Amino acid sequence: xxxxxxxxADYYDHKVLDPEFEINRPxxxxxxxxxxxxxxxxxxxxxxxxxxxxxxxxxxxxxxxMDAEYLxxxxxxxxxxxxxxxxxxxxxKRANRYSLRYELIRGDxxxxxxxxxxxxxxxxxxxxxxxxxxxxxxxxLARVSLRGILITEPARAGITRLLVHLRMAQxxxxxxxxxxxxxxxxxxxx
Numbered sequence: 001x002x003x004x005x006x007x008x009a010d011y012y013d014h015k016v017l018d019p020e021f022e023i024n025r026p027x028x029x030x031x032x033x034x035x036x037x038x039x040x041x042x043x044x045x046x047x048x049x050x051x052x053x054x055x056x057x058x059x060x061x062x063x064x065x066m067d068a069e070y071l072x073x074x075x076x077x078x079x080x081x082x083x084x085x086x087x088x089x090x091x092x093k094r095a096n097r098y099s100l101r102y103e104l105i106r107g108d109x110x111x112x113x114x115x116x117x118x119x120x121x122x123x124x125x126x127x128x129x130x131x132x133x134x135x136x137x138x139x140x141l142a143r144v145s146l147r148g149i150l151i152t153e154p155a156r157a158g159i160t161r162l163l164v165h166l167r168m169a170q171x172x173x174x175x176x177x178x179x180x181x182x183x184x185x186x187x188x189x190x
Contacts (some may be wrong), residue, residue, distance in 0.1 A: 062104070124149075
């Protein structure tokens with residue numbers, strides 16, 4: 001089921017159930033949640049085998065800025081993009097609350113407003129499953145990223161099924177979109 005981008009943006013602009021959670025997470029959450037978010041970020045950035053310090057990084061589907069925070073704290077110069085003005089407002093509040101530096105831009109991940117090779121790296125975390133054409137967004141991210149892209153999305157794995165069963169993860173998000181999960185068997189690392 002395809003959810004129009006305008007519906008997704010409206011949900012994140014006006015209907016987010018807990019804006020403070022979005023602004024703060026993982027700060028103030030359980031140790032497990034904090035560990036999981038940090039682990040996901042560290043795991044994907046370790047694949048680079050080099051520091052992000054001084055690198056220019058674009059985050060698409062930035063939501064409330066959690067990934068922009070991680071990247072900024074890693075020393076990267078970060079531009080974070082989202083289609084939702086509400087998400088960008090929460091990301092701005094996060095930056096002010098935690099003394100972070102990153103630039104925020106409202107835009108469409110499927111039609112990025114940047115020149116080819118404008119960034120060292122592109123980054124997306126749990127954002128592609130919100131898009132109608134995630135392949136287009138990945139192509140766009142690759143177009144504007146000189147050195148490579150980092151993607152961390154939900155996996156189709158036994159632990160994920162357990163988390164859904166325990167209601168720690170969802171098959172459908174509150175915004176109405178289905179959470180598509182990657183399958184490593186069909187998408188091997190290169």
